[in-house]
Amino acid sequence: MNIRRNNSSASGSGYTHVAIGLHWLIAFAIVGSFSLGLYMHELPLSPQKLKLYSWHKWAGVTIFVFVLLRLGWRLLHRPPELPTDMPAWQRVAAEATHVLLYVLMIAVPLSGWLMSSAKGFQTVWFGVLPLPDLLSKNKELGDTLQQLHMLLNFSMAALVIAHLGAALKHHILDRDEVLTRMIPFLEKRQTNGDVK
């Protein structure tokens, strides 16, 4: 264990601009389409509901594509290390949360796509590109996949809250650079503040 208080990342390099861009793009898209999903599924049937469902599905496919790009980028560009003074359990927790978040970023849109197929509503990306239906119409399977889609989403919401809490804890309590390396302008503002 490293006892020395050291706030700099071991690698000394931060995230690439692309990694930061993809993180925030996907983050806002997930929050948006999660909220949309929560809102739309209770609506009575209307043209508006059909529109919202389509937009939600388009968003899901788009997020899926960006997550694949992000994973590819991550494989080619190693993310910076965690601060060296983090306790082992926190490292494990951070690693596990990140792995699970990636798993869910893939699993959530996949479950939505399969659920749509099982319910007999094909996904046509932006109303232009039809995705194949891997499952044929089956009401019971559709209902099961709906439960799964919901469960995966609420798991993701819980993990996102943990992720957010941990980031704030690093920033406010540990005062390390874990949050600022994902929000570069925050670092600058703080530096300016320190100068005053």
Next chain:
Amino acid sequence: MRHCLKYLVLGGAMLALQSNAQAIEFNQVQLAKSSLMFVSKQMNVPVEGQFKSFRSKIAFDPAKPAAARAELEIDMASIDAGSKDANDEVAGKDWFNTKTFPIAKFVSTSIKPLGGDRFEVAGKMSIKGKTRDLTTTVMMRQSGDSATFDGSLTLKRVDYGIGEGMWADFSVVANEVQIKFRLVASATKK
């Protein structure tokens, strides 16, 4: 004696089939083998549906197609529009108003041979109290003592007031609805 007669008639029918296929008329519609499907487009997503209950009367003599007649009566409440929500919705006043108009009807007015196995069927389609002229091309396949009539056509929702009010927005549910039908009729000797 009765049996003998029956076999004689049957044998005669079979002979007639082999030697002169035109001496028969397809007029017993077999509903179990027939189907009435439709495909609507919702946000450009094709969604399949069908009517599960309908009755049809056909009288089709391949030798005299111009004299043929076809009638179809559809129980609108038997619709499967793809989901329970949709089924409840389309029974309502904006869509089929099933309570007031429980039955849709097609009656042929003319049938013209187009050569080969194809026929042009024109007729009057009545849905939700509105009657419109309609023409479709039907493909007939004969096998033994039964004939299969396959056809497809495009209906416009606006012609029959199907999906009014907020549903009149064709950018969500398209105006054009694709209909695919298959009617199987067996023959009885004339």
